[in-house]
Amino acid sequence: MTAEKGMKMKDQAMIRKVWQLESELGQEKTVVRELKQAIRASHLPELRVDEIATAVSEACLNAIEHGNRCAKDVPVNVTMLVHADRILFRICDRGSGTDAACVQPSADMAQAKDKIGQRDPRGWGLLLMRHYADEVRAGCEGGEFCVELLFRREPKGGERIE
């Protein structure tokens, strides 16, 4: 085997899983339950599994609620690729992606302290996604709006929280 081929082999997803969800609140729990089962097998710490599950759950919720406006028959498509060094989720809806700006770096946890002072604060999902994922990308493709969440096995640096 050549080195190049070896790298390609190494880079192939060890686990690939696809979900198609109805756009109904609560459907995201199916993904949460099944992704936890799948990635626990790859020996991540339990707290990291929970962080990943929360971030993916929030991306699904956004897709269901804001992307597809809770139109039950409009699907949300979720793909999970587990690689040796990273886990990638792609969550796609049929919306226009008007929330895309919200996943830009300006939306970070520094906003949380201001936000919590508001009487009816919303938008925690985007902040949690950005905090827990190592990379968040968003864009339109083939009539869908997709958010990609990438989680590295070795986090980008140090303790994440507080």
Add this chain to the structure above:
Amino acid sequence: MNSELSIAERLFRDGILLDLQGDLTMKAEETLLKWRDWENGMEGRSRLVLNFNGVDYVNSAGIAILIRLAHAAQQAGFSLYGFGINAHYQRMFRLIGLTDFLTIYPDEYSLMLKLQG
């Protein structure tokens, strides 16, 4: 699918304890925020304790509900406590600043010991 939130209420010396069972999501809004008229206080009681032992799933909408309850507590002048919160949600609550309003204890025994000691 969602496991809808249900609540059982217990009274103690100067507070109210709510045993929460189910998911803390948007669907819990009516159940928790309208359980009482929180902004008008708790008939002189000064402590509200939330038991999270029966809560397995909290999402961003659930966080927003807890923040609204925390604001109501501030307005009405009662304190908010929680126990039975798993490690991940404890970290998440700290991360977003909710623990400035909600004091967390590991279990009911240690919390009641503190409150009634």
